[in-house]
Amino acid sequence: MNDWFVEEPKYDEAYFHRKFRMDKSMFLSIVDDIEANFPYFQEGYDARFKRSFTAIQKITSAIRQLATGNAPDEYDEYLCMAARTSSENLDYFCDAIIKLYDREYLCRPTQHDVACIYEAHEAKHHKPDMLGSIHCTHVEWRNCPRALRGQYTRGDYGVPTIVLEVTASQDLGI
Known part of the structure; x- marks a missing residue:
């Protein structure tokens, strides 16, 4: 969160674009759309009453995997997220993108x-x-x-x- 999503982040917008291959405003718009429509990406608590990852953390994991093509365990230490969770995030993220943007962006052109x-x-x-x-x-x-x-x-x-x-x-x- 401190690297990208606080008021004065560690890295600037240009570096964000290079790492995520999109503008930060577009990223945050995607996060808002997905969080509003899919319960998996809404913050909650697990069976042990520990707070779950935020939508930004889950979507950061998915987009970094897509942008770099690296394996889910690549971000274990950086995001403090297990490879299994990262892989699950990617699956849910891809399903969410298809459901949200299919009609507008993923259709055959006339x-x-x-x-x-x-x-x-x-x-x-x-x-x-x-x-x-x-x-x-x-x-x-x-x-x-x-x-x-x-x-x-x-x-x-x-x-x-x-x-x-x-x-x-x-x-x-x-």
Whole structure:
């Protein structure tokens, strides 16, 4: 909390953006939306009457895992959160994002949407007929069947990976 979310945090907005790959205001908006709609992210008490993690802590764990691609146990010491809890946070977070933002951001574009995206991209980048920015990332496929290992392994990674490809438009449509 002292690093990012107090009145005078340890790190500035630019460093927040580099670590979380989004603006702090967007992060806090996501936290508010999720906390208001999903009981898992609301602060409470466990069976031992110990206070649970806050929504900010849970969502920080999930977004850091997504932003860096690191394993859930990477943040054990920093967030004082077990790997199992971090993994659970990520699952609940992904479900919450899909339920909250599916209709607005995670839908197929209509022909009109595609035309608008082409126009906006050409106006900004002076390149016609491009749908948006494409990002590909390799995710390790830990349970890859032995018969497919060679097919999904590249020399620069050394382990089987699956490529996730995302196209995002200027209005944050994915």
